[in-house]
Amino acid sequence: xxxxxxxxxxxxxxxxxxxxxxxxxxxxxxxxxxxxxxxxxxxxxxxxxxxxxxxxxxxxxxxxxxxxxxxxxxxxxxxxxxxxxxxxxxxxxxxxxxxxxxxxxxxxxxxxxxxxxxxxxxxxxxxxxxxxxxxxxxxxxxxxxxxxxxxxxxxxxxxxxxxxxxxxxxxxxxxxxxxxxxxxxxxxxxxxxxxxxxxxxxxxxxxxxxxxxxxxxxxxxxxxxxxxxxxxxxxxxxxxxxxxxxxxxxxxxxxxxxxxxxxxxxxxxxxxxxxxxxxxxxxxxxxxxxxxxxxxxxxxxxxxxxxxxxxxxxxxxxxxxxxxxxxxxxxxxxxxxxxxxxxxxxxxxxxxxxxxxxxxxxxxxxxxxxxxxxxxxxxxxxxxxxxxxxxxxxxxxxxxxxxxxxxxxxxxxxxxxxxxxxxxxxxxxxxxxxxxxxxxxxxxxxxxxxx
Ligand code: FA5
Ligand code: MG
Numbered sequence: 001x002x003x004x005x006x007x008x009x010x011x012x013x014x015x016x017x018x019x020x021x022x023x024x025x026x027x028x029x030x031x032x033x034x035x036x037x038x039x040x041x042x043x044x045x046x047x048x049x050x051x052x053x054x055x056x057x058x059x060x061x062x063x064x065x066x067x068x069x070x071x072x073x074x075x076x077x078x079x080x081x082x083x084x085x086x087x088x089x090x091x092x093x094x095x096x097x098x099x100x101x102x103x104x105x106x107x108x109x110x111x112x113x114x115x116x117x118x119x120x121x122x123x124x125x126x127x128x129x130x131x132x133x134x135x136x137x138x139x140x141x142x143x144x145x146x147x148x149x150x151x152x153x154x155x156x157x158x159x160x161x162x163x164x165x166x167x168x169x170x171x172x173x174x175x176x177x178x179x180x181x182x183x184x185x186x187x188x189x190x191x192x193x194x195x196x197x198x199x200x201x202x203x204x205x206x207x208x209x210x211x212x213x214x215x216x217x218x219x220x221x222x223x224x225x226x227x228x229x230x231x232x233x234x235x236x237x238x239x240x241x242x243x244x245x246x247x248x249x250x251x252x253x254x255x256x257x258x259x260x261x262x263x264x265x266x267x268x269x270x271x272x273x274x275x276x277x278x279x280x281x282x283x284x285x286x287x288x289x290x291x292x293x294x295x296x297x298x299x300x301x302x303x304x305x306x307x308x309x310x311x312x313x314x315x316x317x318x319x320x321x322x323x324x325x326x327x328x329x330x331x332x333x334x335x336x337x338x339x340x341x342x343x344x345x346x347x348x349x350x351x352x353x354x355x356x357x358x359x360x361x362x363x364x365x366x367x368x369x370x371x372x373x374x375x376x377x378x379x380x381x382x383x384x385x386x387x388x389x390x391x392x393x394x395x396x397x398x399x400x401x402x403x404x405x406x407x408x409x410x411x412x413x414x415x416x417x418x419x420x421x422x423x424x425x426x427x428x429x430x431x432x433x434x435x436x437x438x439x440x441x442x443x444x445x446x447x448x449x450x451x
Contacts, residue, residue, distance in 0.1 A: 015102060017075055025103040029096050031388055034135065037147045038074055038108070042320060043131045043304060047331045049344075050149050050320060053308040054131045055335060056229060057151055060222045066127040066153065069115070074133050076114045078105050084117035086257040086283060097378040100135045100146075108135035112152035112301055113258060119154070120282075120290035127155035127297070131304070137380040141396040142316045146387065149304040154282065155214070156297025167296055171210035178217045181224040186250035187216070189263075197253045197261035202284035207296060211281050212261060215298035216251060219265055219279065223249055227267075230311045233341045258283050259299060269310060276310075277302035313343040316422060318392045324423050350425045352395065355435045358414040359448040381446060382415055389437035395420040412451060 011028050014021050017038050042050040058068060082094055092098065093110060100108040109115075112130045119128050130152040138144045162170045191209040192199040199208050227247045248268035252275075256262045259280025266273040279300030287295040305317055312331075314320070319327055326347045334340050361377050379399065386394055394417055401414035417438065419431045442448050 017102075018073055020073075020075070022075065022102045022106055027096065027101040027104045029137075030100045030102065030108065031384060033387060033391060034100060034108075034146050037321070038133070040147075040321070041133060043133065043149045044070060047333065047335045048320075048328070049308040049312050049314065049331055050304050052331060052335050052338075052341070053226075053304050053311060054149075054151060056226060056311070056338065057222055057302070057304075057307070058129060060225050061127070061129055061153060061218075065125055065155065066129050067123055067125045069119070069128060069130045070132070072112075072115055072130060072132050074108050074135065075102065075106060076109045078107055080117065081107055081109050081111070081114040084286075084289075085113055086285065088257070091257070097380050098137050100137060110134055110136050112150040113299070116152070116154065116258065116282075116299065117286055117290060120156075120286055120292060120295065126157065127153070129153050137384065139379060139397070140383050140386060140394055142318075143306070143309070145305070145317045145321070148317070150301050151304055152299065152301045153218075154297060154299040155218070156282070156287070156295040157211075158292075159294040159296055161294075168204075168206040168210040171207070171214050175210070175214050175217055178214075178221055181221060183220065183224050183227075183247040183249060185220060186248070189251065189253050192261040193253070197255075197263075200260055200281070200284055203281070203296065208261070208281055211296060211298050215279055215281070215300065216263070219277065219300060220249065223247070223265065223267060223276070226307060226311055229338065229341055230343075232339075233311075234313075234343055237342045254278055254280070256280055258286060267310070274306070274310075276306050311341075315344075315346060316395070318395075318422055319344075321392065322422060350421055350423075352418050352420040353426060353428075353431045354416055354418050355431070356400065356414055356416050357435070357439055357442065358401070358412060358451040359442060360451060361411045361413065362447050362449070377411075377413075377446075382442065385441040385445060386417060386438055389441050390417075390419065390434040393419055393421045393426060393434060414451075 011024055014023050015030070015035060017035065042048050043054050045051050082091065087093065099110055102108070109132070111134055112132050115130055132150065133147055134150050135147055138146060157167055157170055159165065159167050189197065191212050199205060224247065250266050250273065252264045252266055254262040254264045256278060259282055262278065262280030264275050265277050265279070266275050277300050279298065282297055282299050284296070287293060305320055308314060309317070330344055383397060386397055396418050398416050399413065400416045403412045404410070405412070417435070419426055419434060439450060443450065
């Protein structure tokens with residue numbers, strides 16, 4: 001209902017994305033700023049750090065086994081993105097506060113897993129990699145942007161073609177060919193766990209364990225390749241002695257509707273654990289629905305910007321969208337000569353400008369049908385108003401105060417917006433104008449009362 005109001009005057013009847021036209025309906029919630037990024041495809045722009053990162057990861061997964069798919073369109077059906085993967089009807093990821101919808105049954109994919117069901121049916125080799133742009137309504141800070149890129153990988157074996165029907169033996173034999181490498185891996189959890197991370201009824205313990213081990217070793221190898229390159233680059237750039245501390249990674253139990261058991265891989269980086277990917281043993285129901293009941297295997301999904309930020313020491317996710325030569329020129333020639341990889345050298349940092357906006361939400365029972373009502377409010381609503389009003393000139397937004405009036409029960413919120421361009425110093429007049437657009441946008445779209 002909120003979005004209906006937000007777009008009632010301005011919602012286009014149709015939108016064109018990569019040359020195709022789609023009808024909108026009241027579910028439509030894609031701002032033009034996001035629509036305009038659907039044609040950028042940074043993962044295919046030669047010498048862009050997202051594309052270089054894709055190439056490095058591809059190099060660890062041989063094309064003979066893993067077919068590469070890099071041109072899938074971002075517009076998919078709600079069925080492909082959610083239902084085909086076993087997301088329950090009330091899963092929060094489906095909400096319009098989290099997902100960009102074109103209409104009720106059509107959306108901008110939120111993850112590359114949207115193509116999994118189809119590739120389980122049609123991919124001719126025993127695995128694949130998909131690289132693509134994905135879209136999520138999300139907070140604003142230096143590691144979140146409404147468009148980012150993921151790489152999805154999958155590998156599976158055909159039980160009916162395995163000698164003696166012993167899948168575990170076949171997987172372990174392949175695992176033996178994966179090179180060993182120098183890094184510290186923490187993996188404290190058992191290969192599966194009845195409550196926390198269950199074995200699927202279709203799988204025997206030995207085969208699930210073997211598939212899980214193949215998955216983990218493959219991804220450890222990938223992370224090792226990336227960090228070896230990152231370190232070489234840093235050493236070359238700084239003339240520093242090579243670091244002798246080994247790379248540290250750890251496996252954490254996780255949950256996804258389309259894998260079990262499932263894990264996330266975290267990397268120790270600058271004093272913190274950073275999640276870089278999710279993965280697991282694929283739900284057998286997906287292979288069955290794809291008409292391949294004998295396929296058994298694994299899948300993972302990794303964030304390419306997150307890896308590129310580590311690889312090149314890129315401090316702010318907005319930089320990936322920059323067309324500034326001072327950014328782009330630093331990577332030229334690297335894609336074909338990975339030994340030329342160097343850390344990014346930030347151009348001068350411009351001054352920040354903090355501005356607060358405080359407002360009362362309308363009471364949910366007020367006339368106007370709950371528009372701006374406390375029960376309806378989602379941080380992402382504000383984030384979108386800010387992105388519309390100020391584009392890439394905002395570095396981050398934080399909720400700094402939350403207050404409920406003791407008598408009226410009305411709720412008040414205060415957000416602090418940090419205006420800072422990556423490319424130039426903003427003038428006071430400019431910043432004030434942007435902030436006024438944020439304030440006006442909040443009032444107009446959500447009927448809030450400014451304090
Ligand atoms: C997924 O998207 C699952 N589809 C991954 C998966 C695939 C699991 C196959 C099992 C099998 P998640 O939402 O955690 O999971 O995102 C995966 C990765 O994308 C994260 O680890 C992170 O590296 C990256 N990522 C997620 N959200 C963002 C964001 N807002 N900005 C940048 N990178 C992000
Ligand atoms: Mg995650």
